Amino acid sequence: MTVKRIVFDIATNSVEEVKQFYIELFDLDIAMDQGWIATLTSGEGAQVQVSIASEGGSGTPVPDASIEVDDVNTTFDRAKSMGAKIEYNLTDEPWGVRRFFLRDPAGKLINVLMHL
Numbered sequence: 001m002t003v004k005r006i007v008f009d010i011a012t013n014s015v016e017e018v019k020q021f022y023i024e025l026f027d028l029d030i031a032m033d034q035g036w037i038a039t040l041t042s043g044e045g046a047q048v049q050v051s052i053a054s055e056g057g058s059g060t061p062v063p064d065a066s067i068e069v070d071d072v073n074t075t076f077d078r079a080k081s082m083g084a085k086i087e088y089n090l091t092d093e094p095w096g097v098r099r100f101f102l103r104d105p106a107g108k109l110i111n112v113l114m115h116l
Contacts, residue, residue, distance in 0.1 A: 007039075008065050012106040021105050025078055026067065056101070056111065060088050063101060063111035072098050072114040079112070092116065 012018045019038040022028050028040035053062045069075045076090045079102050087109060088101035099113035 010104070010106050010108055014105060017105050021082070021084075024082060025075065025084070026069065057095070058088075058091070058093060060101060061109065064108040066111040066113060068113055068115070070114060072100070072112060075112055076100050 010018055015036060015038055019030075019033070019040065022040055023030070026042075028042060030038060031041040032039040051066065056062045072090070076086075079086065079100075085103040086100060087103055088099075090098065090100045092098050096116050097113045098116055099111055102110050102112065104110055
C-alpha cells in the first residue's frame with residue numbers, strides 16, 4: 001500500500017476567513033471550493049509525514065500541524081503584519097530548525113518552520 005495523500009482538516013464556521021488566512025500566509029492555491037469546504041494546495045509536491053509527540057519541543061505544546069516553508073523569516077514577518085497571534089516567537093532550535101508557532105483564525109496551533 002502507498003499513501004497518496006494526507007489532508008489536514010480544520011473545523012470552522014468561518015471557511016472563507018480561514019481559507020483566506022492560509023492563502024495569504026502561505027501563498028496557497030485553491031484546488032476546490034464548495035463554500036462549506038475548501039481545499040488548498042501548493043504548486044510543489046509536498047511530502048507526507050505524520051508525527052506522534054508528547055510535546056512540541058523546547059517545552060512547547062504539540063502543534064495541530066507543522067508547515068515547512070523555504071523562508072521562515074519572511075513568513076514570520078507576514079504573519080505579524082496580518083495580525084496573527086504568535087504563540088512561540090521565531091527561534092533557532094538545537095535540533096536544526098528555525099520556527100515559530102501561531103494560532104490560525106480557527107484556533108489551531110501551527111508550527112511554521114524551515115531547516116537550517
